[in-house]
Amino acid sequence: MSALLEIVGASKSFGGVFAVSDVDLSVQPGEMHCLIGPNGAGKSTLFKLVVGTYPPSAGRIVFRGSDITRAKPFARVGRGMSIKMQAPSVFKALPVRQNLHIALQDHVARHAIGAEEDRLLDILGLTDDADRPAGLLSHGQQQWLEIGMALALRPVLLLLDEPTAGLSPEETFRTGELVRRLNAEGMTMLIVEHDMAFVRQIATGVTVLHLGKVFARGSIDEIVADERVAEIYLGTPHGA
Amino acid sequence: MLHLLNGPQTMGNGRAFWACACLVLLAALIYPVFADPYDVGNFAYFLIWVFMALGLCLMWGYGGMLSFGQTFFFGIGGYAYGVLSVDLGSAYGMALGNFALAVLLAGVAAAILGYLMIYGRIGGVFFGIVTLAVTLALAYFLGQTAGPEWAIGKARLNGFNGMQGMSPLSLPWFGGDIDLEETPLYYFVLVLLVGTYLALRMLVNARFGNVLVALREDPQRTELLGYDVRRFQFGAFVIGSMLAAVSGVLYTAWGQFITPASIGLPAAAMPIVWVAFSGRSDLTAVLVGTFVLLAAFQTLTIYSEQAALILMGVILIVTVMFVPHGCFVGLGRIAAWLPRRGRTVRRPSAEVG
């Protein structure tokens, strides 16, 4: 069996300090995988290695069978990744519909773009706001719009960095439902998250990072039951 | 293709707009019938500059790259046309060939400079100062070329006094070339301008323009949508710079001279003033605004060139301070808003969750 995304021995150091050190991780087709860990665990750094914001200091990243360790972000997207970064970064001055259009235009035949925009607007609950500048949407709506833009690229792997950051509990729940629905339709996902309620809601395979290393792996139930994980989250004086 | 004439990146997509545009074009077409050929020539002179303003509009307004190098490429185009037409002559349609070659040469220069800057990730204010430094250096260099050793073939560069004696543009025709001066030149420039304007409208409303405005808003996000941002910036820079060269060639052909003064300061500031004043985010606004500003500038120059330049400086300051979106973009928005006000009941604001 071949993994869709495979990270082998990835490390990243900043000025001699390892933010990520010798991490292995693989994501199978159809899987929804969560990357969790306390603040400073290296989740975001690992995510950025996958996105290609910067190259790893050591290790390899393989996506759909080809080595993308040094590929630029746009090239990775071209191979079928799609990325939603942590802070919502929609095109604030452009209308919501045009935001989607820019994402769709390379992936859908021209005559079908309009209908596809409508479909996505409906899924995201943004139909009434289609012609408003995206910057006027609420924080939660901007998050969803960005997920919509990520989906518009027709990815085979969706990467989400803290999709619930700054959302209300109700918005978080709706995001969870959206993510579950996408996975049920067959979308492979890698999600960085620290909201444990959200991770439990979407009930996936979990990798726990701590101090830049893989600390534990398993299903969400196993992880929740693991006392050592609770310890690193609550913080004990000298670790395990 | 034609559906791209209208779209989210251009103001004036309705029937009323196109009806007005056709009327204006019609008026422009019959204008020479009623006017003195000398005035027609002057009118053509205003149109000549609009190309470089449209080029800057594409780079700055749509692509977010503030280039101060429009007169650099203007100069390359103008001087190249001058040298080519002196050395190669202009018979049998060669004038148009020289035109194309000169613009192409400016395109090559833009590609080199653009590659070094854009792929060197020079952005923001540095993009402006590097382009300006290159521009001023070209003006300085051409000012030093007074001696007879500064010649390319038969073409003397002539230092501060500038090049002279190149032939006007001419069209090959049965039974002898038609020289493009005064009225014929006017029609030539008008057709070229209308073509350029429509082509740019299609360009900015097409895939290319969508990506361009996206990267203006947020380059990182645009890259994460799978676009090689730098390729689009590079493309816009080369196209915008070549349009400046079109202005340069037409200017040189119009007056049959070009001097380093049309490259250096204060000339280099003029495209910035036109585009900022008109409203950089829209092609139509820049087209109209540039024309109006040039007419005003030219009228005032007759009395005092210094006063005209001071006015340009004041306009730049006042525009940036009080009308940052530009005057003609503002007018366009008001025009788009007025008729709608009467017809549609504004829907209660649709705030959702």
Place this chain on the structure above:
Amino acid sequence: MFADLFAYFYQFADVFAFLVLSAAGLAVIFGMMGIINMAHGEFIMCGAYATTFAYHAGLPLPLAQACGAIVAGVIGIILEAVLIRPFYSRPLDSLLITWGLSLVVTQGTLIVLGSSMPGIGTPSGGFHIGEYGFSTYRMILFAAALCVLGFIYLLFKRTRFGVHARATMQNAGMAQALGVRRNRIYALTFGVGAALAGLCGALYAPTMTLIPTMGATFIVESFVTVVVGGANVLLGTAPAAVALAITRTALNGLYGQVFGQIGLLLAVVLIIRVLPEGFSGWLAKRAS
């Protein structure tokens, strides 16, 4: 042998002084405020004119030159409050506004004061080493350039004002919360930058013809020095000036002034292709 070496050094020192003096004011304002002052050349012109007026009014040259710097500095502080302050967060807009200002000032001076005015004349002292003759004033300019670099370093590293200015540059909001008065810091920084530009004009006033467009003579050199130096003035300006002066001196010697200028520019474009954040960005990265 020594005479030859000194002649090379003299050429280098001349170019170095020109780069440092013309760039210092621009670099301070850009480094501390993130604003490119397009009217930089006009502040230089202002310093030169004020010096000349003061000199013709009977002041000795050094005092007249001090006047030039002070006048430019005061005008800078006033303009900062009127035109620049609303645009701290929009560096491109402040660039456009100062460019508009530059147009108005140049052309206004042309109208008011005419196209040229009687100059001062270069102080004539000189000295000989071997068979070569050298101008003392050029060496004074070199010393002045070193003093300006030292002054900038001390001002921003060793004084309370400098610490506050650097804190404001790093994080204006946090500095304000700690009681730094941002507006005053920016006004003074802009004033210091304008005064340094004025000093450049004052120092070069005796060596060149006074015309309202004289600022343009300095502007390319000041731009490229700042671009190559990068955002951090304290770290970048001096090495940038050294590198560019060596390039320029060598090219001048080999191919003449015109190619010196063109070659300088090519060097700059190539340097920024390799070091997009300039020398200071590169040095900062190496240090971390």
